[in-house]
Amino acid sequence: MADDKGLTPRAEDFSTWYTDVIARAELADYSPVRGCMVIRPGGYAIWEHMQAALDRMFKESGHQNAYFPLFIPQSFLAREAEHVEGFAPETAVVTQGGGKELEEPLVVRPTSETIIYASFAKWIQSWRDLPMLINQWCNVVRWEMRTRLFLRTTEFLWQEGHTAHATADEAEAEALQMLKIYRVFMEDHMAMPVVTGLKTDSERFAGAVRTYACEGLMQDNKALQAATSHNLGQNFARAFDVQFQTAEGGLDYVWSTSWGASTRLIGGLIMTHGDDAGLVAPPQLAQYQVVIVPIYRKDEERSVVLEVAHDLREELAANGFRVHLDARDGLKPGAKYYEWEGKGVPLRIEIGPRDIAAGTLMLARRIGGKESIPRDAAADRVGVELEAIQRSLLETARERREANSLRGATKDEFIGYLEGGGGFVYAGWCGSAECEQTIKDQTKATIRVLPDDEFRSDTPPSTCVWCGSPSTAEAIWARAY
């Protein structure tokens, strides 16, 4: 950190700011193992709220949770050619157990397609067994070269959905449905706007037919892939022999999907809303939505104030708010304000002798604004304010993204925008991997997605921004995490 009090400002050094926020908000800590992290209670609480919201959405759309093993026989990974090529370099492999060399090395799952299809092959016989809609919450390990807390760690937590369907259309619809669910979650819960769309072949999941993704734009104008949803076609079904009898009596391979979102989302949350004072947690996901800070001088005041503060806490808790009373003695109120601001708590209620005498409370918003409100109105106002903050965060983030997006640029403008630290660039693309690669080499920008309809420009680009050939699709370019 810059010093004992302040964080490194975003404008000075964004990535140091990011690490400072995590330390200040006590979200995570470095571990004794390189590339791994300890998720502290403050960070884990956010993850639990993310899990709860996503899990509910998955169940509402008919999915069931299950759990598959951490260890995967090495040979499983090898069965799908593209998949093994994609993941083999970054797997951790266990070669010994119980003091003996294993007959077959076990891979620590980097993702679970292979071991799950081995089960699907046993569970699916008939079209009546379909669709098979499974999700699991677990940890995975990918031996990354360079790691950053939450954004890329060797071990991370995530959910991976795996589904099998009777037809190609159903699998495609499932992949799109889950993409939509992620998007709704990110907007409604994280207050993080994302563009959705199709990945190009170079960014496609190893073993997928099509990969869709949600892409957010962080405050440093780098894109963050926040979730992916894959249509796997029959690739894994063929590799693991997952066949079913059709209603017509024939035999076919299932059509499958997989989709995932990870603790990386917490990194996205930090970089979407955080400011130079620390974390800004959207009310939907905040560990505490409201913190009450009592103020008193003498012992007589202390007991009176604390009694009122306790009552207030009970009332707010009874109304369903996540509320914390900071009754620690010996810390001045100001010190507590700074601490909870750093931790991103959306609302703070200050309560002291003057407020008690007047029958009021002081209500301070993490995103700015402080006012005195009637004590009786507390529960109502807290509810109203939390909703307003949630909306405001999304709106502010959306405006920032749009202010940092460029459409209809010439090649020179395209290059200049990216080199000037700009965000999303919408432009035509001829569809060739050559242009994509050249652009990456020269600008460090990659195609984040070929955006879905609603994100596309009103006038579709007619030519490739790089080579000038006819455009086959509008693409969004950006430098990315």
Added chain:
RNA sequence: CGGGGCGUAGCGCAGCCCGGUAGCGCGCCUGCUUUGGGAGCAGGAGGUCCCCGGUUCGAAUCCGGGCGCCCCGACCA
């Protein structure tokens, strides 16, 4: 794996060049006074100076060899 930086108290650092009782700030503990935006005073606890070897009467400091971490790049959720 390339480039850069750093390993000394929980955290941040000084000391190292020029060898001689291991220090500072924050934090922590105890007490008193404080408390409406980061409290003050007094007392106190806390260290294999990253590891191994060498030089020396004596090494945090000099020499050799390891290891680890962070940041920037190539790969990736």
